[in-house]
Amino acid sequence: MKLKLRFFFVVALSIHVILIHSQVTGTKVKWQPLTISFTGPSTSETATSPNPFLDYRLNVTFTSPSDKKYVVPGYFAGDGNGGGTGNVWRVNFLPDETGTWSYVASFRSGTNVAISLNAGDGTADATIDGASGNFTIASPSGGKGFFAKGKLYTDNYYLRFQDGSYFLKAGADSPESFFGFDGFDNTPNASHHFDNHVSDWKNGDPDWNSGKGKPIIGALNYLSSKGVNSIYFLTMNIGGDAKDTYPYVSIVSYSGSTSNDNLHFDISKLAQWETVMNHAQEKGIMLHVVLGEGESANKNELDGANLGTERKLYYREMVARFGYFPVLQWNICEEYDIDLNIGETEAKKWAQYIKDIDPYGHPLAVHNTDVVKTAYKTFLSNTSPFN
Structure with a gap:
């Protein structure tokens, strides 16, 4: 019985990690923008209960190599290609230091939570909340x-x-x-x-x-x-x-x-x-x-x-x-x-x-x-x- 319980715990943990999916895109060069796309709740730009713009809040904290922190608001991006329905949630960021950065996402749900300045308001939504990772930024080059x-x-x-x-x-x-x-x-x-x-x-x-x-x-x-x-x-x-x-x-x-x-x-x-x-x-x-x-x-x-x-x-x-x-x-x-x-x-x-x-x-x-x-x-x- 103990072996079965341990096996179930490992499988459940693995599934949880897979579900929190994020993808970093961009040149990864200093002063040039990058985007992190998360797979979150599937909804529509016209949905009302909940409203994806008002009743969810995606904030991503970026930590620089010198330990400077930026708390950046994210947004509902529909299908990720301009379509109004989908499960893509994004944050845009402009890194200003070279070296390895880290990030961690806070994703909360609740009535009007998007406009709240209180980090603890709403309820953590496990589809994105806690997603984390890192990326390395190169020296300025090729920026227009x-x-x-x-x-x-x-x-x-x-x-x-x-x-x-x-x-x-x-x-x-x-x-x-x-x-x-x-x-x-x-x-x-x-x-x-x-x-x-x-x-x-x-x-x-x-x-x-x-x-x-x-x-x-x-x-x-x-x-x-x-x-x-x-x-x-x-x-x-x-x-x-x-x-x-x-x-x-x-x-x-x-x-x-x-x-x-x-x-x-x-x-x-x-x-x-x-x-x-x-x-x-x-x-x-x-x-x-x-x-x-x-x-x-x-x-x-x-x-x-x-x-x-x-x-x-x-x-x-x-x-x-x-x-x-x-x-x-x-x-x-x-x-x-x-x-x-x-x-x-x-x-x-x-x-x-x-x-x-x-x-x-x-x-x-x-x-x-x-x-x-x-x-x-x-x-x-x-x-x-x-x-």
Whole structure:
């Protein structure tokens, strides 16, 4: 009987190890991105009970050779190829040291657990929780554009790359609805076609759906050829000016509505956004990501202009999906003080939540309409998340 019990224990343990499957992909070179894909619960981007975006939380802790730790949020990736149904869960990471790194996954389930900052909230889900491994990162080599320089950070009053060089921003602020592009999935109100830039697309550049991506990729090539090193663009303008950009699966009213489902994300669309952002980084173009607009309807679209479930989940998905890009700036709101003035206190709450979940410490900004000498006075205090 004892032999049988021991045999059963060994078999059960072996099966458990097999089920927690993870795969590391990427060049495994310093300052170049890698992705870890896990096999987890099979679900859909439209599932509600549980909601894969809100009721599961994947965080992966990466430990560097010098023992520095990064807690990086992960995301539901559908089938892993842009499809909205599947069992692939991912985390993106930008290693900044050479040598052997280790990682361990925390995967929790529970109501609204994704937006909680408490590591112990929810219940451990054994399909991924505890998955661990290591990988070795080589010295910088062959990186394109910003992937050869490392993360952009604030060095006192200046923006600087990890390779020691400085960055002077000189970019385009228009069109702010750059992602209101008709080549993206689920963008029926698209304002932009960029057809004039198809000829700027080059062999070897990324694309999707047999040419759908060529115009916007070509547009980035054109901007880069003119020395532009930054683009300013919105990722959610429901209720704003153009009403053509959003990361969600389904919208009832593009003018803004409490009936809109702001808790389910369009996986194929976000994969296409990522392709465009990655190309921008390879072309030496900074991502100035503007998370919201000045119009009242846009501010109210998420939690009535407060830091609630919808806004937190939106911020988390943006950080999880795109936070690994080395040269990126989060702008919490365009014209925070116009129309519906959210005020400095609320603006700081929004920024603080992003700061709490962004392991890379990307620069944070807010856009104002007031005169400069009074607008940023309290935003730049020592305790401000913007500092």
